[in-house]
Amino acid sequence: MGDTSSHRIGGRRHVVRIVIVLAAAVVALINIAPVLWGVATSVRPAAEIFAFPPSFLPGDLTGEHYAQVLSGSFTRNLANSLIYSTVATVAAVLLGAIAAYAFDRFRFPMRRPLFGVIVACIPLSMGAAVLVIPNYLYFAALGLLDTPVILPLLYLGYNLPMAVWILKGAMEGIPTELDEAAKIDGASRLRTFRSVILPLCKPSLAAASMFVFIGAWNEFVAGSVMVNTSAYRPVQVAVYQFISAFGRQWGPLTASAVLALVPILLLVVFFGRYLVAGLMRGAVKG
Amino acid sequence: MPAPMAESQLSPVRKGAMKRDRRDLVGLAYVAPVMLVLLVVLILPAIFAVYYSLLELQSVRPIGFAGLDNYRRVFSDPQMVEVVLRTLGFAVVTVALTLTVALAVAVFLDRLTTGRATFVQILVILPWVISTIVGALLFRWFFVTDISPGVYFLSLVGIHVKPLTDPTLAMMTLILVAMWRTLGFAVLLLLAGIKAVPAEFYEAAKIDGATSRQQFRLITLPMIKTPLTITTVVLTMSNLNNVEAPLVTTGGGPGDATQILPLTIYQQAFTHFDFSGGAALAAVALLLNVGLVFAYLRLAKWSV
Amino acid sequence: MSTRRSHTKRRMLTITAAALTLGMVAACGNGGGDTPDEITMWTFLDPEGSSGREQVLASLIESYEEESGVHVNVEVQQWDTMTQQFLAADVSGSAPDVMWVALDQVSNAVEQGALADLNSLAFGDLPEDQLADLRDVYWETMEADDGSIYGVVHSRNHFGIMYRTDLLAEAGVDPAQIRTWDDLTAAAQQLTAPDENRWGLGQAFGTSFADPQILSARLVETQGSMFGDDGVPMWGTDEAVEAIEFQAAFVTESQVTPPDAVRLTAEDLYELFSAGQVAMINAASVRVPAMQEQVGTENVGFMHYPSEDGEGYAPGNLAGWSVGVWSGSEVTEQAADFVAYMSSPEADEQWMVDAQQPPLYASTAENNADFLAQPENAFLSVVLEGSQDYGWLPPTDVPTAGWRETLNEAVQQVLLNEATPAEAMEAAQQEFGAGANG
Structure with a gap:
């Protein structure tokens, strides 16, 4: 906003600006159009869902799909996912930050190989979906199948390597002089961590939390295989159940997907602000 | 509760490192809980999965030891080489495109005021946070099918697009879906990295008269090397292991045009009920993934 | 309870992977509960x-x-x-x-x-x-x-042709008169109007959750079965090659099925049907009630596949x-x-x-x-x-999982000119044999 006055090469800059804004608009449009289409579908009467020509504005609005979704066990599944994701996020960020701190600031035996293990765990966590049958047998042998413990534990494990890595990356950027200063002031390592390091990597803490939460929230394969009881089922599996043996029930399917989006959107609004506010740089902007 | 257990496991290490500072062991204790979780949730299952791929199975039930028979059987299929190459190509193109767009979006967001940035960020993140399968289905419905509203709306403004039946176009569709899904994630990480660059750096550069392009090249890019590396690795891994997108959007077709490795593994076990072949393929894919990550980190001259 | 859990936990650390699979701890799950x-x-x-x-x-x-x-x-x-x-x-x-x-x-x-x-x-x-x-x-x-x-078989399902009664009536096609394959093609041609975005006969050859196709009905019609007694598919025969040519002709010759069929899934097909963009589809009887609900009970009909000579019907998959x-x-x-x-x-x-x-x-x-x-x-x-x-019911005493997907892939290859009909069926036969016999 304020920079137009400082730059006098008006014309060309103006064109560049317009192009950027246009490009951004196109990206944004491609991004949200299918999602908006999903939202529109969720309030359309079943008979109109495939009406041709298509229209974004539904003729008659209906809440029937939402009513159908909410009448079943969906709210229970939504609550499950809230709990699973919150537990996994809190644990991952807590354990991850401490480990990242140690990896970045301490010298200890096996430091490099252990960090290598963490990095090697990233492909393991992302490839877990293709290992679903052996994984099932393994966790069955631990007696963890179909218990309320299994999913938060898995979600913690799946997202922990990333959390450690993101946080370590952030801590690398914090000058060690700050640690030294705190040490001179007589602060313990744990105290330095809490009152110097953590506040300085807030944007990354926010990013890591969102990453873990969304990762846990959106996980599907383990959620569908490791628990069978509907009381333990996470929200994504509940959404998928509307793609049933009767076909894709687009109404309830989109309605449930929209409902499953709400907590995440709240999170993005809340944490996203936090992230974007750019705590490191304050309000001073170019 | 895992801490005391880890502590006791430390004792052999302690002997080996007598001379070191006590702080050393504090460091180990700090990382122990994370390592324990990873051991139980990721490492042991992976070891078990590799072991399982060496067994002779009757459907899912092990009935004996097969050695490398399962591997021999699946890799005797000449198409497997093609599948692996196609998978790598898919991942490279998708990651490169996603990174480019994500970096542009992140820089764009960084310059916006808080309120607007939050708004745009939500728009960008939406496809990432919506249910994977519903998201892919919606994208396909909106842009690709014969009853595609996207195609219809485009035709209203005079742009006529044909439905994608061509094999190359099918691959493009898959790449687009994968990009669409992961863009928000990449933007988020890169943005966090950009935000972490101290403002003084830019101010100093501005005093020296650097243009914004120079600032980006000389300050932003080098400073976000770690988030960039992380994003690249994660994008690569998530694309190399993406089952849902090809399953839902193309099913691997038409022909073999979009048959990528994770889908092949899934189909081997879940469609053809060849669980031992699926296990062998999965074990190879795992090793490939881990190898790629380390190769990449080497290439990026990344060090702990 | 808690003793059992901690017991399990201790066990998880000590047990080797070998013991895991060999079922030594098989009773840990909830089955015994x-x-x-x-x-x-x-x-x-x-x-x-x-x-x-x-x-x-x-x-x-x-x-x-x-x-x-x-x-x-x-x-x-x-x-x-x-x-x-x-x-x-x-x-x-x-x-x-x-x-x-x-x-x-x-x-x-x-x-x-x-x-x-x-x-x-x-x-x-x-x-x-x-x-x-x-x-x-x-x-x-x-x-x-x-x-x-x-097992006792419930939710029984039969594959055949589902049609939009309203669209057929509009075009003056009487479904009762569709007795031979030629009748079907002729009717479909009458119903096809690409300019209006309508096709006569919808089919879906996508390989995710595939349905049995006209191909299988035709193959069983001419050959009597699709699998030998030992479970080996009989897809390399002249009849099989003729059947896939027959299948492909709906797209390439009579052009009553859109070329798009190579990437459609069965689900897409029902949605197109619901949207009125296809007048007839290769479909499962079990979907009739849902379709009746979507487009009106009176607008949905279901019939057998026709046959070569109009006597009886080609065997639909059960x-x-x-x-x-x-x-x-x-x-x-x-x-x-x-x-x-x-x-x-x-x-x-x-x-x-x-x-x-x-x-x-x-x-x-x-x-x-x-x-x-x-x-x-x-x-x-x-x-x-x-x-x-x-009808034709595939054998349940030999492994057949994945046969529908494998055949659909063969059809895709023929339609994309990636293989001749004979090559495609041969490849399907080999791939199926490699996959199913563990």
Whole structure:
């Protein structure tokens, strides 16, 4: 906003600006159009869902799909996912930050190989979906199948390597002089961590939390295989159940997907602000 | 509760490192809980999965030891080489495109005021946070099918697009879906990295008269090397292991045009009920993934 | 409780991977937790759901619980991965007592030893006339050589041509006159209007969750079967090559099926049908009620595939869900008793009348002729004719899982000119052999 006055090469800059804004608009449009289409579908009467020509504005609005979704066990599944994701996020960020701190600031035996293990765990966590049958047998042998413990534990494990890595990356950027200063002031390592390091990597803490939460929230394969009881089922599996043996029930399917989006959107609004506010740089902007 | 257990496991290490500072062991204790979780949730299952791929199975039930028979059987299929190459190509193109767009979006967001940035960020993140399968289905419905509203709306403004039946176009569709899904994630990480660059750096550069392009090249890019590396690795891994997108959007077709490795593994076990072949393929894919990550980190001259 | 958990935990650290698979700890799951007054069932039907089938299931469970005092605990699963999960649960000892298995996958479950023989548990005691009443192609296919029965087939399904009555009437096509394949092509040509975005005959050759195609009907029509007794597919024959050429011609020659078919899934097809963009589709009878709901009861018709000469019909694929009992269950008798209850003549009538399901017993159809005569139930008669006379049921004693996807891939290759019909069928035969024989 304020920079137009400082730059006098008006014309060309103006064109560049317009192009950027246009490009951004196109990206944004491609991004949200299918999602908006999903939202529109969720309030359309079943008979109109495939009406041709298509229209974004539904003729008659209906809440029937939402009513159908909410009448079943969906709210229970939504609550499950809230709990699973919150537990996994809190644990991952807590354990991850401490480990990242140690990896970045301490010298200890096996430091490099252990960090290598963490990095090697990233492909393991992302490839877990293709290992679903052996994984099932393994966790069955631990007696963890179909218990309320299994999913938060898995979600913690799946997202922990990333959390450690993101946080370590952030801590690398914090000058060690700050640690030294705190040490001179007589602060313990744990105290330095809490009152110097953590506040300085807030944007990354926010990013890591969102990453873990969304990762846990959106996980599907383990959620569908490791628990069978509907009381333990996470929200994504509940959404998928509307793609049933009767076909894709687009109404309830989109309605449930929209409902499953709400907590995440709240999170993005809340944490996203936090992230974007750019705590490191304050309000001073170019 | 895992801490005391880890502590006791430390004792052999302690002997080996007598001379070191006590702080050393504090460091180990700090990382122990994370390592324990990873051991139980990721490492042991992976070891078990590799072991399982060496067994002779009757459907899912092990009935004996097969050695490398399962591997021999699946890799005797000449198409497997093609599948692996196609998978790598898919991942490279998708990651490169996603990174480019994500970096542009992140820089764009960084310059916006808080309120607007939050708004745009939500728009960008939406496809990432919506249910994977519903998201892919919606994208396909909106842009690709014969009853595609996207195609219809485009035709209203005079742009006529044909439905994608061509094999190359099918691959493009898959790449687009994968990009669409992961863009928000990449933007988020890169943005966090950009935000972490101290403002003084830019101010100093501005005093020296650097243009914004120079600032980006000389300050932003080098400073976000770690988030960039992380994003690249994660994008690569998530694309190399993406089952849902090809399953839902193309099913691997038409022909073999979009048959990528994770889908092949899934189909081997879940469609053809060849669980031992699926296990062998999965074990190879795992090793490939881990190898790629380390190769990449080497290439990026990344060090702990 | 907690001692058991901590015990398990200690065990998890010490046990080697080898011990894990060899089933030494197989009893850790929840399988042993069933008390005799409860049985667990996995199915894709949700008793709390609103469809006819779901409500009938709920009502049957309720009356069974009242009668027997046994609680039936339904754990709703995803239909597409439920059998695979059951096989894994069998190995780990945590499978449900009653299980619904897709028909193509029954042989895998039997081979693994996951299913119990229902004949010795419940059905052996049934009166002779009731058994005779049950005996049809489904029963006979499920019956092993030694007389054991590993499941009763419910949710029966027959493949044929689904059509939009309204669109056919508009174009002046009488479905009753479609007796030969040529009739079908001619009718489809009459209905095809690419400019209006309408096609005569929709088909879907996508390889995710594929349906059986006209290809398989044609192949069985000319060759009698698709699999040899040993389970080896007979796809390399002249008949098979002719059948895939026949299949491809709908796209390449008569052009009544859009080239798009190579990437459509069966689900897409129903949506196109619902949107009125295809007048006839290759479809499953089980989808008729849902389509009736979407486009109006009077607008949906279902018929057999036509035949070469117009006498009789080409054999449409028969499918369904085999409801069986887990061999590792501690309450196999109770579980089998429930399966028998769900499959009793009274229950059968309920399934048919309240949920538009094809009946299991010949007598159910006879006693409800009025019901079947109603236009919205006409498709059930087609299914019955299919299971009695014209249909083709793939073998359930040899592994066939994945045959539909493999054949669809062959069709894709031919339509994309990536292979000649003969090459494509040959490749399919080899790929299928490599995949299925573990």
